[in-house]
Amino acid sequence: MDSEDDFMSGMSSEDDVLQDESDNDDASNDDFNFDEPEPDDLGYSQKDEVKKEKKSFDVTYKVHHPQDIQRQQDDLIDEVNMILDIKKEEAAILLRHFRWNKERLIEDYMDRPKKVLESAGLGPSTSGPPKLEIIDGFACDICCEDEPGLESFAMKCGHRYCINCYNQYLAQKIKEEGEAARIQCPQDGCKRIIDAKSLDLLVTADLQTRYRELLTRTYVEDKEILKWCPAPDCQNAIECGIKKKDLDKVVPTVVCDCKHRFCFGCILAEHQPAPCDLVKRWLKKCADDSETANWIHANTKECPRCNSTIEKNGGCNHMTCRKCKHEFCWMCMGLWSEHGTSWYNCNRFEEKSGAEARDAQAKSRVSLERYLHYYNRYANHEQSAKLDKDIYQKTEKKMIQLQSASGMSWIEVQYLNSASQALQTCRQTLKWTYAFAFYLARNNLTVMFEDNQKDLEMAVEALSEMFEKPVQDLADPKLKVEIMDKTSYCNKRRVILLADTADNLANGEWEFGSDATA
């Protein structure tokens, strides 16, 4: 479906990732719009790709690798170096001062070059490359050394200090304070910014490297449209045009080339369909209520019939007591047999009657119960997603066994891989549907939302149950077809739920209850 909102047009196909994680270039097509012009070549070849189906909850974004980020900076520096006829290291300082807004820099510089240089910490210039000097009668004002032959350095401001002091000063700024773009001359009150060429004269190679890393960091942090991928050890940055002010209308999930899926708005792991603000609220609430949360989080429960302790060992909610064979639902502890056809008892919290709510004490009990209802389901999907992941790792071994048992090829057993991915993604979505539903006011739209939620939840639980079957069962071709069907059904239900929610969010249709503003 098409959206009028322009931040939603020109979609990347986020959902394709579910089918094929490898063709991630689709997620970075070139027709995104920036608020500021960018160099034409951003490190990706312009591909005439066939546009896949657009989803209204997809946002357009692009993944930048470290070398792209470096090249973008170098290109801008080269450009300013040519247009304004100033040294590259000075162009770099000016660009950083203008937060990489090249147009504004050039415009301002053309108007009042002296003032621009001054405010960027470049001051009046004399020519000549930076160099270390030995000056007769020099005494360093920092360490008070005056021995003959002492090497010293001064930037163009003329404030001269010995190399040892410079070295120690810069080391402290870079290593301890993590500063790079805005390191000033060591002179009290002098605002001159140290440039990269001077720095190279004064510090060791490892500090030069660290300095450049920090500069790149500032480049990304200075631009609203760029954010670092938060995955540990990932050096990529994501570019996305979604602004802070858009975040009540869109939930911008992006997928880095390292496969990490996160929200461009708040950098947390993906949380569609819940908007960033509600996510923040929800997480804070969960943290505040952590004692209750801990209690619920406990990974063991007692069988409702025989009271023996049962540990949840897979993502599925269908529990069978080892001792008495009682079958029940992990979430509501109700009979499983009642769930087969009427699962819905388990996803929706029935609001308590008005009479009961009138009593203040009952009211607070109801509000806690209401919270626990949603929290319980939220935490359950979080837990299940983790368990499903473990199970997949175990299943990978089984996939190899399955190959020899059934004669299927590695490609032919990949359906288990797809199923596992679908379970992960759908549970992540389901988890946040409960946080989202907690904040919704009760109306028809909410009922429709919960119907979608219920459909997805049933599909996911069914898939999860098939997925946990022993290897010998999996060899059955009929089960393979069922799993493949269920996988694609889960993905479809997820897309429907997310698309509906995103449309209503973009159009401001959702009505939130008192918890969303409290």
Add this chain to the structure above:
Amino acid sequence: MANSQRRITKELAEVTSDPPAGVTVSLANESNVHEWNIMMDGPPGTPYAGGKFKLLLVLPTDYPFKAPTLNFKTKIWHPNVTFDEKGSMCLGMLKGDVWKPSSKIMSILTAAQQLLVEPNPDDAVEASIAQKFKEDKAGFIKEAQEYTKKYAN
């Protein structure tokens, strides 16, 4: 660090031989050049006039690359000094991004004196004192004078 010793000795000599008016400086302990006792007269024309304030200046091991810390040992009722045993003060030039290795202790002392002359209520550490300073100047002066009499004699 050896070069830090040389710099400190030089500054100590300068400040003891030619201190700002109303200030005397001595080492807290002769064997340690990193801790300085400062005695500061309340500047004339301020509610602190007539008081004698003791301050402790501590120079970190990597001085002058890191800023010293300055605390009031005598209790002082002032928007920019915590009204407790610590007597921590908020002095702009001692902040990490303002301090430069070439900044001098002499200017710290004059800045501290200047802060007594001209409190900076917008950068206060004691909000209630700052409010009084802004909204009831006469009341502020009176109270500061009383505390000066009480603690700084």
